Every structure is written in structure tokens, then in C-alpha cells.
Amino acid sequence: MTPIPPTDKRAQATAALARYHLFDGPPEPDLQAVVELAAQLCQVPISILFVIDAEHQHQVAAVGIDTAMCRREDSMCSVAMVTPEPMYVEDARADPRFVANPFVTGQFQRFRFYGSTQLRAPDGFVLGTLCVFDEVPRVLGEQQRAALDRLARMAVDVLELRRHGFLVADLLRQHQRTRAALEGTNETLRHFAAQLAHDLRSPLTGILAYTAELRLMPTVNADADASWCTDRVSAAALRMGTLIDDVLAQATAANAGDPVDVDLAEITRQVLDDLAVQIMEADAEVTVGELPTVPGDRTQWHILLQNLIGNAVKYRHPQRRCQITVTATTDPAWYRVCVADNGIGIPADQREQVTRPFTRLNPGHSPGHGIGLSTCTRLVHTHGGRLQIGDTPGGGATVCITIPTGTG
Template sequence: MTTSTRDRAFPVPADEQERLRSLAEYGIVGAPELPDLPSVVALAAYVCGVPNAVVNIIGATQQHQLGAYGFEGGACAREDSMCAISMVEPEMVVVRDATLDPRFEQNPFVTGEINHVRFYASAQLRDRDGHVLGALCVFDQKPHDLTPQQREGLDKLARMVMDVIDLHRHSRLLEQALDQVHRTGRELQRSNASLQHFAGQVSHDLKNPLTGVLGFVAMLADVPAVAADPIAKRSVDKALSSATRMWRMIEDVLSHASVGGRPSFTDVSLDSVAHQVVDDLATSIAAARATVEIEPLPTVHGDVTQLRVLIQNLVSNAVKFRDPGRPCRIRLTGEETPAGWTLSIADNGIGIPAEDRPRVLEMFTRLNTDVEGSGIGLATCQRIVEAHDAALVIDETPGGGTTMRITLPKPFDRLSLVPLG
């Protein structure tokens, strides 16, 4: 079909900008023809008993014809479009003879400049928000009428056209989502490779000075004066134990990074891990004049390195965020529940407001900037919890403070393992 351009005004809907944004989201203008559209358009011509039918999509300046039946579709200026006029009407437009209708009598599709349309009918194509994207149009070169049944059929077919267009939009969104997943996967692989390299480098850099510390402490242990002094010997033994445990943790972190952050599950005595953590934090606990009470804790199924980091971060936080107006008390308890094992770490510190509790688990979040920290500790705890298919709940301790509850599933309850990293 030929095109024509002229400086003629066309009606603009009140929601024009929203309508054009919706049309852009559908992505049908300029896209390959929608495969199901020609069949629906042909059915419209058959139902209405006319030789021509088409889906006219009205853009900002042009009309785009999709799925044309009875002629070759194309594009024309919006001011030449009959559907650009009918799209602002409140209901379906049916015109027996367009030469007798003042809305269309001077239109180039009617006057012969483009075509000799006489009969014209169109049903609007509305998106789910009510914006009119165009119309399903049927026409003939001779006058014609539609029965009520034909009008109803044309209206139903217009809704079917929108179903086809919606399906295309959802397919586009799905393709975009899949593309994003693939790109995210590639970025994650690159990020994991960088993380593994970084962890390896950091582990190597930490080992060098730690090797010196281990050697020096081991040498002290062999000094006769130290061996003869119970207090000195106990201090050296504790330092040697802590340094050895740190060495093992560095080895575990390096191994953890080298396998892509996947937890290594085994039976873990939380009681033993908790006491080790308290020993490692003995200096800071003593400086805060804190009291740490450890009730008998269960043996659970998990990654010993990650669970040690989890408990250490939570106990360390309880010490750091103590209430200066009263002695710091921290209590670790455990119980078996139908869902698994629950570890509770309760303190009587300054507490966390209820509205801030979800946010403190995010990376680099610091509610109290007066206390030294990086805002990484609780985010790390959250990742460890996710890696164990566990649940972390932040509650208020009766009387004030924070209680952290971690529920670890039993092995037969574990449905999936989420890699940490």
C-alpha cells in the first residue's frame, strides 16, 4: 500500500505519553511478524464478510500495519490513518460508507489518494492498563454493514490480538531474563575466580607472619624459665593453640576458596567450637569485663570453619555493642527442635531496633559508627546461614539486648546446599 505525508492534524489521546511507553515495552514495531497474528486477522475478515483486515499499531508519527489480510501491509503517516482517528472514540467504530462520515470523508484512504475505502470498522487494542495501542481494522471498497454478532466477533478477535501481542511481550521478557541470567553466570564465574585468587594471595600473605609467630611461641615454650612458671606456660600454650588454630583456619579458607566456596559438611560440636571462640576472644572479652556463659551445645551437621566464623562474629559483636551502663553478659544456648538445632546467642547490649534488623544483614551496613567495624560481619553470618540452608532470626533479649537465633536443619531435612561465595 502506498504512503502519503501531509501537514494534517490528528487526534492525540490524553494518555499519549503513557500509551507510547507501553507500546515501546511491547517491542512489536519493527520486530519480525508475530506468527499467530495473520490467522487472527484473516478470521476477522471472514467473520465480518469483507476482503481486507489488518492490525494497525499507532506510533508517535506513523501507523504500522501488522498481519495484513487481502493486501500488502506497510506503514503510513499517522495523520493519514483512519485508525488514528477511531482510536480516540469511546467504543468500536463501524462506518457503512466513509464518504458520508465527516470524520473520514477527507481521509486519503477514502478519497482515492491512497485507497477507495467505503466500509470501515475497527475494534480498539487496549493493553492491561487501558491504553489504546491501535486497532483491529476491517474494510471494503463498497458500503457494508455488520450484524450484532459480527460486531461481537470483531471485538473478541481484537482481544485475541492483544493476547498474541502480550504473549510476544512475555517471550521478550523471558529472553531478556535468560540473557541476564547467562551474563550474571559469566560474571559470577569471573568474580569467583578473582575471589579465589584474592583468598589465595591473602592466605599466603597471612601465613608468612603467622609462621614467625608460631616459631617464636614454640621457642618460648622451650625456654626453661617459661616451662617452670605455670602462668607463663599457660599463656604460651594458649598463644600457641590460638596461632595453630588460626593457621588451620587460613588453610580451611584457602581450601574453601579453591573449591568455589562450597561448604564441607561434617558433624560439628558447637560446644567445642564455642569454647575455642571464647578462648580466641579472651583478650577482648576481658577488656570489656564481659561474662560469657556457654550452656551445653549440640553436635550439628555443617562446615566447621564457617560455623566457627559465624559464632566468632556474633560473640564479637555482642562484646563490641555492649551497654556501657551495665556489665556485659553473653549467653550461648542450644536446643533441638522439630526443624533441627537452634543455637541462641543472647546479650544484654544496646540492642538493634526492629525496623533495622533486616538491614544489618546487608554488606557494609553500620548502625553505630562510633563502634569500630567494617559492616561485613553480620553479612558474612547471613551468607554462612544461607550456605547451610539455615535460618537466622534477630530478636530482642528480655530486659534489653539482642538475641541471635540460628536454626540449622538436620541432614534429612536439607533440600539444597547453597554455595558460599
């Protein structure tokens, strides 16, 4: 009786064969060359490459015969697949394993000689066999047996190449789908950015109009503090308008623009102007060291520094005056910009977590949505750099941005 494997093994066989797409793709011409060479080297009229799934034996390539498929239990190769060594049967009529097999009795064929070696996949799973047959008894020499083994390994290499070819094709299709999805997402984001810019411009235009009217009022012109506040509101509104234009330009551009020289000292002055009210209310002391001009995007650097300095103000320590320092160091290969504070700090085991979107370690401490540091991390990555969070000596957090110079 031909051994019938348990259900789980048969399912495993079906799954293993599915990787090679032998039944849902074009025939593999190199496998046909393998069986033709096997027949010539072994000097037999029939050579077949079989694979066996849960229920059937399938002919993948053959010479001298046209038996496409048979039941697994009728297959002579089902025996060879569970035999540790290659199988060579001089006369199947004298072998109790095959004497009643339909390929021996004449029901299907009248095979006498049978030789086979396993097709063993790289993971050790036996996919099938490379077989040679004759209708008369015969014996294969050692060189012929060795050649059949080498051809079986060659057939497995062909199958592996086929499998990898289908994997590459699948990856290409997945890439095309992902690219199409991203293009759709980018288009949605462009529409969203355009709508958002439009919606923000209406109140911004109103602010500029109101400040222009305030400047015309004698009481405002006569009051130095009122005039100063009006000028600051107007300058902040104009910067906001520029920021909206820059964000919209980036969102709607087909390709990212080339980096430009960004004067970080100028950007930091603008950020401090924008945060003047928060800094004043916190009674914070901000010290700015000498800052370089770096390659990058002005808008993104403005967002970066505004988030970092704003966080330093927001997460100040309740029992000491808020002190913030903005410094930079340079190297031929990189720039490093750091914002240090003496606030409540960020525990070491939570620093990776706070760079994820919508993460807030102290939800009740101050308003916000937990996207500031995640935005900073993403923007730093667009500059090819990295963002690191550390401790400030004496307490607090130090956040450093390191980006390449582009010349190192």
C-alpha cells in the same frame, strides 16, 4: 479532519507499541491468521490489523492489500481509535469524517465500506484497530460484528504473548549477564582469598617458629606461666592456620561442600580459647550450656560464635560484671543456639540496622568496622536459618541462631 492527539498522547502511543517489538522483531504469523479469518467471516476482500504511533499508521498484518504505512492524519483508523464503540461505515463517501480521506477519494484507495474495532491493551490503552474494507458499500450483520470483536481480542492476546516472550528473552539475557558478572566476581574473590591466605601465612609461620624456639629456652620451661602462654600462642596460631586453610578452600571451591556434623561444644571451646585474653581483661564470666552437634560448616560456625561471644565481651556494660551465656534448644525441625549477655544491649529500632555491613551504633565505644553481625547474618542464611536479636532479662542483648535440622 482526522483528529490529531496532543504530543503527550502521541508519545504515550509510541511507548506503548514499543513493548510489543512489532518493528524490530520477526512478523507474528498468528496475526496474519487473524486478519485472514476476519476477511472470511465478514465476507470482504480486504482485512488489515493496524497499530498507530505518534506519527504513522503501521500495517502489522493484512490480506487483500499491501499498504505498509501511512501518515497518522491520513488514516481512517485515527478516527476509529477515539470512538468509544466499534465503527461501521456503509459508504464512506456519505460520511463527512471520511469523504475527503485519500483512502476514499482514490488518491490511495477507493474504499467504500469500512468496519473496525479497537485493539485495546490490558491497561486500557488503544494500540490500533482490526479493520475490514470493501470497494463497494455493504452492511455487516450482528454475528459478523461480534466475530470481528472477538478476533480483535484474540489479536491483543497474541500481542501480549509476544510481549511476554520478549520479556522472558530479556530476563534470560539479563540472567546470563548477571551470571557472567558473578563468575568474574567469584574469580576475583578467589584470587583475593588466595593472596590473603598467602600474606597471612608469613607472619603465622613466624609466630610458630618463635614459639618453637621459646619452648627450647630453659627460662621458659622453668616458668609455668611462660610455658602456659607459649602453648596458648602456639595453639592459637595452629587454629588460625586451619582457619586460613578452610577459608581458602571455600573461596576456591567451584561448589559448596556438603554439610558435615559440627560439634558446637568443641567449636565453643576453641572460640573461648581464642578469646581468652579479651575475656580475662574484661573479667567476664562465660557459662556454656549443653550444646548439640548440628549440620553445617565448621569454619562458618567458628566465625559465628566468635563474633557473637566477642561482641558480648566488647559491648559489656561499664557498671556491672560481664556475664555471657551460651545455650541451645532443639526441636525435631530446628536447632536454636543463643548467646546472651548483660551488656549495653541493642535498641529494638536499631536491630535490623546493625545486621547491615559497616554499621556501628557506638563508633567511639570500641574498635571495629561494623561487619561482625552482618557476616553472622549472611552465614546463618547460608545454613538456611535466621538470626534474631532480642533483649536479655535484666538488660543486655540475646542473639539467637535458628537453623533447620534437615529432617523436620
